[in-house]
Amino acid sequence: MNKYMKAPLKKVKRIVEKLTGYHITISYRKIKKRTKNRSKFGFIIESDLIEKKDRNIQVSGSLKKYRTNATFKRTVDYTSYYETLEIRENTILYESFHGKNMSCNPYALFKQLINDERFSDYNHVWVLNDLDNCPKEFLELPNVEFVAVNSDEYLQYLASCKYLINNTSFPPYFIKKEGQVYVNTWHGTPLKTLGKDMNGTIGQHKNLMRNFMQTDFIIAPNKFTADKIIDSHDLRGIYQGKVAETGYPRVDLVFENNKKVREQLGCTNNKVILYAPTWRGEVGNVSGELNKLIEDTKMLEDKLGGQYTILLKVHSLMQQYIQDRKIKLNIVPDNIDSNELLSIVDVLITDYSSIFFDFIVTKKPIIFYAYDQKEYQKERGFYLDLEDMPGPICRSIMSVIDEISNAQNYQVIYKDKMEYCLNTFLNLEDGKSTSRVIDTIFYNDEKYTYMVGDNKTNILIYCGGFLNNGVTTSALNLLNNIDYEKYNVMVVDKADFDEESMKNFSKLNKNVKKYYRVGSMNVLLEEVDSQNYLFKHGAEQFYRKGPKDYLDEEILNMYKREYKRMFGHSKFDIVIDFSGYVKFWTLLFAANSFNTKLIFQHNEMMEEYDKIIDHKYKHKENLNVIFPVYNYFDYVVSVAKHTRNKNKRELEHLVLNSEEKMVYVHNSINYKYVLDSLLLRKTMKIGDKEYYSFGNSENSHPIQGPLVPDKSVYNFVTMGRLSPEKDQKKLINAFIECYKKNTNIELYIIGTGELESELSSLIYSSGLQEKVHLVGQLDNPFPLIQDCDCFVLPSNHEGQPMVLLECLILNKPIIATDIPGNRSVLENGYGEIVENSINGLVSGMEKVMNDNPSYKVFDYKKYNTEAMEMFYKYIQVDEKVAP
Structure with a gap:
């Protein structure tokens, strides 16, 4: 043993x-x-x-x-x-x-x-x-x-x-x-797009990106391929391994004289045509592509079989289907390497496979059989134009057959394109690429290697799942305002977004690097039991053990290993748990070492701890674990001073050095986005009523949206998730009281959530369904808000409401309940702060409607500059601290 x-x-x-x-x-x-x-x-x-x-x-x-x-x-x-x-x-x-x-x-x-x-x-x-x-x-x-x-x-x-x-x-x-x-080593110069550049399912490259982050060396045949791999997987500035531009070892095999391959395939006498199409089918659904492949190959054999041996190189799944149907074709078995095979090929027929790049070194004829080029371009996408490659492009199998007779002239016809490809993509292919890779790996020869780091500070941030809420808006704004000349920012999240989250995720700034978690945690059984114990007892364990021992060694090791599984040895200077609600991400960042670690509080956290929806605590299970973990972060960041003060008061028994650790940073805003959204206002008439409409182009059919407010009445509007802390029920009851005195008013409620059915029932039971409008979630709510007369926020607790800042950008009159988050935005004369009750809202609504008071104008540019300065203050990297 x-x-x-x-x-x-x-x-x-x-x-x-x-x-x-x-x-x-x-x-x-x-x-x-x-x-x-x-x-x-x-x-x-x-x-x-x-x-x-x-x-x-x-x-x-x-x-x-x-x-x-x-x-x-x-x-x-x-x-x-x-x-x-x-x-x-x-x-x-x-x-x-x-x-x-x-x-x-x-x-x-x-x-x-x-x-x-x-x-x-x-x-x-x-x-x-x-x-x-x-x-x-x-x-x-x-x-x-x-x-x-x-x-x-x-x-x-x-x-x-x-x-x-x-x-x-x-x-x-x-x-x-x-x-x-x-x-x-990867496996080819990419004609087709890679990684995030591919059309199709978001995050489909997630495990490959994770693998690249683990590597010591990424082998590249040329600069073009190296750049595409690095940038399509968001590795630049983050990846700590080395890129080795050595040429491809597999191309060395093309230069060999592989008699054994000829003998194995039984083509010792004839010239060889290899048909090597790209895999197009889906697992379990290849019938259409299979039939075409068989028909085309048989046509090649019928017309050219006397002069050439026709070989077919296909994906193993396609190969299995052909064998199951007992069709006699010269299929290259999987135990023959493709590049050894190329060494005996006289004419290559392919479409979008990178196999043709390797074959170019032979300077033999290549024919591109690209019968579905437009469809493939749409579904996958290309980096290079097939027109620039050294060979004709055919749309039918008969055109391919006709081209074979002209193939001996290709070295002349495609001389310039051949030279372009050889110089751009194959300049290192001299038959010695394998030796260069071996020298790089085993003998530390660095002359072919380089790194893709830069002098920027690297930030890793978890934003909270991109739900329709203020946290998402705040995150999107922050990521639009960060200086990307100084910072590399990578957002980490799941890849299986629902439609709602996907819409929000797609709004991320184009400079943001995106990482999608794949797989589950690597664990030992005793670690699982320790974690289950932690999750069950949470803060209770804090009191038994104290802050330094709250996370025992098994938990720390478990999350250190998970971080390494996800990010390898990639370099991040700063991590930010911008959500602060999900214990996995909090523990992941807490357990690992960085220059600076921040966790955000977007609300009054004890109110969130006690929040009940459908007779269940929504956040208690997570926050019971997370609150003591604050001690493993450098800063616990509230989004407003009043919110910080309340959180500090209620959580200082769990947070050591809370005076220094618990700070506040105002939410940044994207005023240009808000103002530009007003320009997208479109409406349509149906009968005598006018509705907002949505359509992305002149050719698309407009989609009917909510009713455009009637200017002859006074219109109130609110926006937020339909959940207990937003308390739209209180606002509806206040509206009912106002309506008893003045029927010339209406209310628009923007948002969706778990209380939608309850609010709808309240509206109908009061007989005000023509006056109170539940308009749902809107991709662009700002035209509706602008068309209303006054915004009302009836929340019971908030951090720093993004919607109030957005309404201030629109210079819209605001009424809001007197809670710390609302007060932090509206105090000093920016809006009407009222008692947090039905009566308080009624008084405010009547005052604004009847007296038309004036409020201070919001200098949103100055505010945003100051908010970002506050943020930058807490992400300064101490050069003395190892990353």
């Missing part, structure tokens, strides 16, 4: 003893493993029930989940190996296309390393899900082993091999541990 295996077993033993109360003994025996019929050491655990520690102990929920949930078990097992296994020096793990085959850049590196005497004492581990895809000459080599993705052996090697080489990405649970060297 080797030391690499014994270490995790001791950990398992300790965990099982803790959770079951049994004393466990471990016995080792030698067993045979099927793979390559070589002896491997395995192990069994024998539970000799020598000693029962506690006869009443129950199996924990985490252990039950471990036994019944395969995904959770895999994560726990990997985490155990990650924490306990030592680094296997002189061992290299290779993975290509998630274990599909031995191919691409990892294969080219392997081929050279396996024959290099300098690496004769190295062991090589290939991730290969099907041994049939392994070239036979490698199957019996004593220093080569094969493992399948997600197998137990895979988990162990992934957690312990010194060198990790991948051309795509490792699973979401992977973390590069200290001492490992992770090389991501």
Whole structure:
């Protein structure tokens, strides 16, 4: 039994003893493993029930989940190996296309390393899900082993091999541990868009971006590819590894004379045409593309089969469908590397696959069969114009066949385009790229490498899920006002947004870098139990342990590991929990070290703690954990002075040094957005009534929005989530009282929320459905607010209401209840502050309506400058503190 295996077993033993109360003994025996019929050491655990520690102990929920949930078990097992296994020096793990085959850049590196005497004492581990895809000459080599993705052996090697080489990405649970060297080679010069530039589902590149952040080296064939990888994955200024512009090892294989490939494919006599189309289908739905592929390939064989051997290189899923239908085509098997294949090809037919870049080095004919170019452009997008590439573009298979006869003239016809591609994308491809990569990785040769850092301060911020609320508005405004000449800002969030959150997320400033969390936490069972205990007891535990020990070692380790899983060794100077309501993000930032850590309070937090919706506390469970975690942050930031004072008063028993730690920073505003939104006002007439309308272009049908206020009556308006703290019910009751004296008034309520049904019932029961309008959520509420006469905010508690600042930008008369957040905005004569009651609102509404008082004009430019200065004050980086 080797030391690499014994270490995790001791950990398992300790965990099982803790959770079951049994004393466990471990016995080792030698067993045979099927793979390559070589002896491997395995192990069994024998539970000799020598000693029962506690006869009443129950199996924990985490252990039950471990036994019944395969995904959770895999994560726990990997985490155990990650924490306990030592680094296997002189061992290299290779993975290509998630274990599909031995191919691409990892294969080219392997081929050279396996024959290099300098690496004769190295062991090589290939991730290969099907041994049939392994070239036979490698199957019996004593220093080569094969493992399948997600197998137990895979988990162990992934957690312990010194060198990790991948051309795509490792699973979401992977973390590069200290001492490992992770090389991501990627797999082609991108004609098609990558990362955030791709059309389609937001965050579809999230695990790849996470992988890039873990790497020590990103291998690039040229500057164009390097820049596209870095910028399409928002790595510039953040990524701390190195980019190595070395050329592609796999292109070296194109220069080889691969007779064995010709023999294997049975094309020793004829010239070879390779048809290599891009994967277009969806898993489980490839019938349409499959039929066209078969028809086109058969047409090629019918017309050209006498002169050429026609080979078809397709995605493995498509290949399986063809085989299932028992159609006889010359399909290239997955155990033949694409670049070794290119070395025997005379004419390449492709569409948008990067395979053609590698083939350009041969200067042989390329034909682009791009029958769906416009559709593909719309669905995926391109970086480069296919017209600039060295070959004709055909729309039908007959055009392709016609072009074959002219292919011998292509070196002349496409000479300029060929030279452009060779100089721009293949200038490093001299057959020695593999050697340059090996020198870079194993001999620290830095002449091909560089870093993409800059002198900016890096900020990581969690904004709260981008719901329709003031926190989101405040976050969007802040991110529009930050000086991007001085700061790199990365927003972190989930990727599975609903429609509401997606709309808000899409409003982020274009300079913001976006990171989408993928996967779940890597945990050990005892850590799960510790976290469950923390979540159950929260602040109670604070009183038992005190601030320094509130988060025990297991919790801290758990969240340090999670941060490393998400961000690798990327550099962030400042983290900001701008939400302050979600314990996962609070704990993640609290447990890790940065120059400065801020957590925001957007409301009166004890009021939020006690808030009940549908007979349940909305925030108590989270805040019970979060409040004591304030001690792990440098600043606890309220959004207004009065709000800070109230929060400090009510939470200082939980926060050490609250006088210095608990500060306030005013919300910034986006006055240009508010004023510009007024210019987008559009209306439409239906009968004798006028409605707001929405439409993005002249050709789109306008969508009917809310009724435009009648100028002959006095119109009140409010905006906010329909929830208890906003208390629109109080406002409706106040409106009812005003209506008894003056029927020439109406009320517009903008927003959605959990109280919508209750408010609607109140309106109908009072018979005022023609006077009180629930207009729902509006993407652009400002024309409606501007068309009303007075804004009313009936809230019971607020931090610093963004909507009041927006109404001040519009110079709109305001009535608001006398609570700290409202007072912080309107005091000193900017609006009417009234008693927080129905009577108080009635008095204010009648005063503003009848007396038309004047209020101070808001200098929004000066306010915004001062708000940003307040923010910058607390994100100064102390150069003496290590990031």
